[in-house]
Amino acid sequence: MENNDETLLKVEHLCQYFPMGPGYDLKAVDDVNFEIKKGEVFGLVGESGCGKTTTGRSIIKLYDITSGNVYFKGQRICAGVRSYKSAIKAAREECKATVAELKKNSRAEIDGGADEAEVKTKYDALIAESRDKCARIVAENTAAMASAKHDHKYCDKDYASGVVAQLIAERDAELADCDDEEEREKIAREYKSKIRIAKNERIVNSIQMIFQDPIASLNPRMTVRDIISEGLVIKGIRDKKYIDEKVYAILEKVGLVREHADRYPHEFSGGQRQRIGIARSVIMEPELIIADEPVSALDVSVQAQVINLLNELKERLGLTILFIAHDLSVVKYFSDRIGVMYFGKMVELAPSDELFEHPLHPYTRSLLSAIPLPDPEYEKNRKRFVYNPLAEHDYSTDLPTMREVSPGHFIYCNQAEFDKYKAELDK
């Protein structure tokens, strides 16, 4: 996994706020940054309500993000405008303040007996400069905002037109190579349907989601075949036979049998339903799967089955998985890198072994101290460590940022804490 450095998903300053009433927002996700490499499993942990699921849903565009960017395969798929807006506002206010200050100063100098004209020219120049600066910032941000809005809204269209253009180029090349009239017609017909589908192609289709609750996430009135093939149908594929074959293949891949295709979800056990959920997401041939607590609602034995299945699919199909869960032993077992979230912020990000060996952030420590293990002796002596942000950090003078303590190990801290952690790590 390590030798592949291609970044599949990049999340930059992701913020997702929900308006909660006059004057304040709920900051569900606040300034989160991370990258997922191709073929890796990235685990996201934290207590309930810390914004893990919201992060996942924001990435797949179930919400319109407030600010920040999400890049998938190098293309921006989500972009928010709040940061630009606030930058413009701040610039304007700053400009207003400087202008007022300058005017006050000039008046003072004139009152002090300086030459009026001279002072005026001097200060007019300064005022103009600051106004210029403001205008420049505003223009920059407005442009960025426009591009962000465009990308956020039309990323699928851009992607589709790219694919269509590529297909057309291919077709033309093949047509140029071919002389036979009949053959040419056949190629044209083939490409026509391909292009029709490509027109509806969406880049977000390459990201699929597995939901937490296998009962609530399956429509009880649809057969398993309908559920699994729904994505293909929406994509524009009309070939029934092709769809059926694909459904059967996928069913077998996830450990079910053909006969299950015509049954309804209620006829299955919890583990089997979760398999259907997985089949539904895998049939779209995604490159990234966002697994939102796929095993939390299952029995231990079934949990093991589903985890084994995901592992197998990952190896066979080369999937990249964003694995959201709160069961740390499962996350540790399954993920290559882990990000720990606390109240909308990413507080620590490290390779999974590193994180469990050297947890640095006090919240991570408290989280690790809460894991129950199947060992009565250990459990008797386990001391849970309570995290109290007020007692742990002093951010009154120096605000925290994400810093890299050791290669690949990031932590949300300020300079003083950074030095402390570093010393701890060296020990």
Place this chain on the structure above:
Amino acid sequence: METKETKLAVRNLKISFRTDSGKVQAVREINFDLKKGETLAIVGESGSGKSVTSRAILGILANNALKEGGEILYDGQDLMKISEEEFCKIRGDKIAMIFQDPLSSLNPIMRVGKQMTEAMLIKGRLSQRRSRKDFNSMLSRLNGCMDSARGKTPEACAKNKELCKNFDTFERKHLELEIAYLDARENCTEAISDIEDILFRIEKNAFDGVVRDVKTAIKRAEKSRNDFVVKDRAEELAGLLFTLKKLVQTPVVTKITNTAKLLLRRNSKIVDNTDYAEVAKTLASVKAILDEAASFDEPNFFSIGYYLTFSGQPLPDMPVKELNEYLHKYLDDNFMLEFIKVAKEGIIYSAKNATERKKAALAVIEREIGVFKSEFERADAKAAARALIAAVEDGIDRLETVKDNIAYTFRTSLRSAIHGYYDGIARNAKEEKRYAKQTASYNKKVESGKTPEWKVIDKDLVDVEGARGGIVNLIERIKAKYERDIEKFADTDFDARAVDMIDYLKLKASGVAHKMTRAMAKARALKLLEEVGIPEPRKRYRQYPFEFSGGMRQRIVIAIALAVNPDILICDEPTTALDVTIQSQILELINKVKEERQLSVIFITHDLGVVANMADRVAVMYAGKIVEIGTAHDIFYSPAHPYTWALLSSMPDLDTKEKLEAIPGTPPNMIYPPKGDAFAERNKYAMQIDFERQPPMFKISDTHSAATWLLHPNAPKIDPPKIITDRIARMTRATELAKNAESVNSEASVEAAEAVEKHAEAVKSASGETVEEPNVILEDLKRGIVDDTVNGDTVSTDETLATTDETAKDTKKSTARKAPAKSASATKSTKTTAAKTTAAKSTTTKTTATKTTTAKSSAAKKPAGSTAKTTTAKKTTTAKTAADKPAAAKKPAATAAKKPTAKKTTAKATEPADGKTDGGNE
């Protein structure tokens, strides 16, 4: 653990559900005890009957449930047989439950606060009334006995009556004082912790909500005034609190501007003029006073109550310690010693009488039991039962504070058993009639040339003989119990019992005095909400369930269950939906409450990490039966049942790297429960016997037993899967390391660590070797068991068992040698036996069998023992004789009569195994 009293006993519980497709047997004859202050965890997959068991205990089974038999004994009652009204008194009050799904267990249209206080208010009044009743009846019974013990002379009676009356009066005074004290004291300690928290926040400049908290702290501090808490410095405290109140009061102008700002939806900050430095200073001095008050000793209110009631003087002014001693002496001299003496006499009198009556009851039992030993007439049975019940109930010592389950439930058990017997007879007759009628009409149709579309339903007969046996058992049980009691009478410590009696009366009296008002209930609910980790409880108190997230809802459900101070708490997967931090908070909370109130907990879950944390004992359930039960240490360090292994190995821990071993397949359909071990189908260690007969409970140690044939002395020794042995080795290493770390000598600890490591490696290598036996050896086991059945007598077959045991050992040796040759295929060959059987049926013919023999003999040559010789000699024989070779050859002593059966079955057993091994070799 052994000395603790049993709170709840489940005996042979059997529950089924009527469904359209048949009778689903959810729970099949399970037995367990729950001791006081103990946590019993029930583990298993969904559908294994865990929840049904707990629901049966709480009497909330679904309508289609059939209580097919068994008893749940609690507090002198059989919960399977009491009426719904009686159950109402127990449910929620004595036995509370935390449900799995918080959403469906909360009322959506009631505010959370109301739901929390509702039970407290209702149950509070109820329990007050009941305590009053218990107290009065026990005291009057004691009084009666005391009178009788003293020969019922008028002056003795008068004296006794006065004693009891005095006890009653001053006990009330005692409680009044104690409750006031406890209240003040609690408020004092809470105010201290509040103030500490506020000071910390002021220091950190986090002023949000400080003002409100200061106000609560003030209220609490005000309530801490009491003669024994804040007494001397009360004036000073009041003055400080008054200044503090002034400090945190928001001026009217600020209030108005703040409201305006909120209304105008401005983002600007709300004005806060409070002088926090001053507040902190005042709070610190308040805290000093409270700290001093909290450090006082607790006075003995029992004696104070007596002194205040009867001496007619105010309390002497002296330090609490001396006061305690002085008053204790005063109480002893004036009242207590005499009361204890008389009470003891009364108790001895009652116990003696009870013993006499028990002897009489035994005589009655001797006489009447004969009626039930053979077929009996209804009138006889009725008369006998009446006599028995009267005799047995007469034998109960009513002055015993702990009710004895067997004697108290005798009436209901016997009546329902007899009723069941007659019911069975009547139903059987009806069934026979119906069957005859249906068969006749079926045959008629067939005779007339038609093929009917329906089938004749089989007779569903009740085992009448079994029912009668049940009645006899019931009587024998009470007989044994009474005999034991009579023996015990001689060495009873009556002083201790007298003290117990006084404690009991005190407890009941406190139940009377504990009034629950609306305000108190609210305060308690708020405190509970805070305890279960819900921030801003005051705000939450007035919200509806839908306004909470899943985790929050679950915490509310837990708070409701804890609100009524239950005796037994049943937790049905309470933390499955919560994340780790909250989960461990909740578990800590349950553990804390358990310690404080000596609560017994039944904890149902499938998360073994949680079980390790909570449980004192663990019961593993599968397909409606308990397959393994033992202490947490037993289950996690030496699991014995394959299902426990499977459960343990299917969950990853922090060090797991290898592929998880999921349990293949699904649990069996309980409409047609399997004949043998229910787990055999999914068990890769299953032997032939597992498919044919249900394993009994094998006892491993005093606390640990498991139901698997692997524990039979003839069974091959199979080690648990590697993933588990590794984990156990790791766990023991970790514990020992931790122990060593505590010891001062660091060198020694390093050595020890190395030793432990070596040990772990040894365990590892051992586990590597011995995985592949089951197939080869099952024939021996099979033989042993078949011999058992042939003789129909388990004891006399010891000889045969011994010989087969030897054979088993030999075969094991040869297999161990063979191991390297087939090491690659070894694991494959241990796939489920179900697969094996089918494979064998289709493929094994003479040729494969002969091949196997060759393979085996070549392997067996190496040891060059007698086994090798016999094998080579038999090389050319046919498949079937070859197959039963090891056993037959090594058993010259086996009788000729046994041989045919043994031969046949062994062959059947070996065939599949050999076939598969062969396949592996190819």
